[in-house]
Structures are given as structure tokens and as C-alpha cells.
Amino acid sequence: KKIVVLISGTGTNLQALIDACAAGRINARLAAVISNQASALGLERAKTAQIPTALFIRRDFADHAAMDQAIGDYIEKIGADLIVLAGYMKILSEGFVTRFAGKILNIHPSLLPKYKGLNTYQQVLDAGDSEHGASVHFVTPELDGGAVILQAKVPIFPGDDISDIEARVKTQELQIYPLVVKWFIDGRLQEIQGKAYLDGKLL
Ligand code: GRF
Numbered sequence: 001k002k003i004v005v006l007i008s009g010t011g012t013n014l015q016a017l018i019d020a021c022a023a024g025r026i027n028a029r030l031a032a033v034i035s036n037q038a039s040a041l042g043l044e045r046a047k048t049a050q051i052p053t054a055l056f057i058r059r060d061f062a063d064h065a066a067m068d069q070a071i072g073d074y075i076e077k078i079g080a081d082l083i084v085l086a087g088y089m090k091i092l093s094e095g096f097v098t099r100f101a102g103k104i105l106n107i108h109p110s111l112l113p114k115y116k117g118l119n120t121y122q123q124v125l126d127a128g129d130s131e132h133g134a135s136v137h138f139v140t141p142e143l144d145g146g147a148v149i150l151q152a153k154v155p156i157f158p159g160d161d162i163s164d165i166e167a168r169v170k171t172q173e174l175q176i177y178p179l180v181v182k183w184f185i186d187g188r189l190q191e192i193q194g195k196a197y198l199d200g201k202l203l
Contacts (some may be wrong), residue, residue, distance in 0.1 A: 001185050002031035004080040006071075006088035011042020012170065013086035013107060013177050018049045020178035028185045031078045034071060036090050058090070068096040075100070082184055085139065086177070094141040102191040104139035105184065107177050109169050111151055112137060116144035121162040121169075130156055132165050134173045136180040138191040147196035149189065149203055152176045 003021075005014050014033065020026045033046035034054045046053045054074055061067035072095075075083060085092075085106040097104065110120040112135040124132045133153040140146035152172035156165055183189040188199050196203040 001028040001081040002079060003028050003082045003084055003181065003185070004032045004034060004075050004078060005030060005046075005084045005086050006034045006036075007040050007042040007086050008035060008037045008089040009040050009042060009087045011040065011045045011086065013173055014042045015045050016174040016178050017084065017086070017181060018045065018051070020182070022049070026178060026182045026185055028081070028181075031080055032074075034074070036067075036088070042087070065093050065095055068093040072096050072099050082181065084177075084181060091143055092139065097139055097141050102138065105136060105149075105177075105180060106139050106144070106146070107134055107136050107173055108144045109134050109166075109173070110144075111135060111153060112144060112148050121165055124156065124165065125160075125162065132156055132169055134169050134176065136176055138196055140194065147191060147194060147203070149183075149196045149198070150176050150180050 005017060007014055018030060021028060021030055030051045032052045032054055033042065034056060035043050036056055038055055043053050056067055056071050058067055061070065083100055083104045111133040115123045131153050133151055135148050135151045137148045138146040154168040154172055183198060190197045
């Protein structure tokens with residue numbers, strides 16, 4: 001099976017997937033890494049792992065939909081079974097999401113449905129929450145609104161700053177994302193009418 005990963009930045013989640021595939025923990029090949037940022041460190045990680053990379057820059061396209069059309073065509077040509085968003089910081093157009101319905105995963109640094117969108121760390125601190133976390137979910141046209149598959153919780157301690165919480169959440173992300181990708185690749189995970197199922201059981 002083939003996986004395509006979309007990134008915009010550091011790519012630590014990408015690295016976890018590279019490692020899991022290399023170790024045989026995920027029975028699939030990372031067929032390409034796509035970035036919308038030329039400077040994304042994740043592109044270097046892909047090159048080191050000898051994974052083909054592709055750059056799609058917004059200014060090279062007439063509009064957002066045209067860019068996503070081109071990305072979709074590229075992915076279709078590869079014949080990817082799964083599209084993994086790993087810090088891809090651009091909202092995918094509705095056309096793209098419908099085209100690959102049930103085949104796109106994302107990881108978001110919050111305990112969804114809390115704190116969709118950006119700056120979740122600042123938001124939990126402002127709210128005075130005692131816990132935060134990460135959620136892996138299916139991607140639907142609603143931002144961070146698709147069915148949640150797996151979450152990991154971390155505590156927030158008095159005196160924590162954003163970077164303390166972020167480090168704790170990131171450690172969890174690197175555990176749960178490869179696991180969910182494995183479930184999908186093993187055919188255990190499905191999205192049916194907006195709901196997520198593992199081994200046929202509603203999550
Ligand atoms: C992660 O925190 C993820 O939850 C969010 O973007 C970040 C990507 O980090 N969607 P990295 O590029 O995988 O290091």
C-alpha cells in the first residue's frame with residue numbers, strides 16, 4: 001500500500017511515520033511527501049529517507065482550488081491508498097476532501113472538539129485547563145471537524161508554558177499517529193457517513 005504525506009514544517013510526525021514504515025511496523029510505503037513550503041524541514045527528512053518530494057506553492061496557481069486540483073492529480077497518479085496530513089498548514093478545499101473522502105487523516109493538537117484551528121496551546125493556557133492533548137481524525141470539509149479516531153491526553157501543571165505543554169503533546173502525537181496509520185493500512189479503520197469505525201465498531 002502507498003501513503004502520501006502532506007507537510008508544511010518540521011515534520012516530526014512525518015519522521016515517526018518514516019521510522020514506523022522502515023521498521024515494518026506499518027506495512028506500507030511512503031510514496032511521496034508533498035509540501036506547500038519550500039523551507040519545510042520535513043522535505044530534508046524525506047530526502048534522507050529517499051522518498052520522492054513534491055512542492056506545490058500557492059503563488060504558482062490561479063487559486064486555491066487549482067492548487068488542490070494539481071495536488072490531487074499528483075496523488076491520484078501515484079495511486080495512494082492514504083493521505084496523511086502531518087502539519088500541513090493550509091486548509092484543503094472542499095473539492096479535494098470530497099475527492100479523497102474517507103482516505104485523509106489529520107492530527108490536531110487538542111482534545112477535539114475543543115480548540116479547533118490555530119493556537120491551541122495559548123487557548124488551553126488562557127482557559128486554565130488542567131489537560132490538553134492530540135486527536136487523530138478523518139478529514140472532512142469542516143476544519144478539524146471530522147470523526148475522531150484516537151486521542152492522547154496530557155496533564156497541564158501549574159507554571160507550564162506553551163513549550164512545556166507542546167513537548168508533552170508532541171511526544172504523544174508521535175505515538176498515536178503511526179498507530180492509527182497502521183490501523184488504516186491494515187484495513188481495520190473506516191469512515192462511514194461521517195463516523196469512524198475500528199474493526200467494524202463505532203469509535
Ligand atoms: C503537530 O503538532 C500537529 O498536531 C499539527 O502540526 C504539528 C506538526 O508538527 N497539526 P511536525 O511538523 O510533525 O513536527
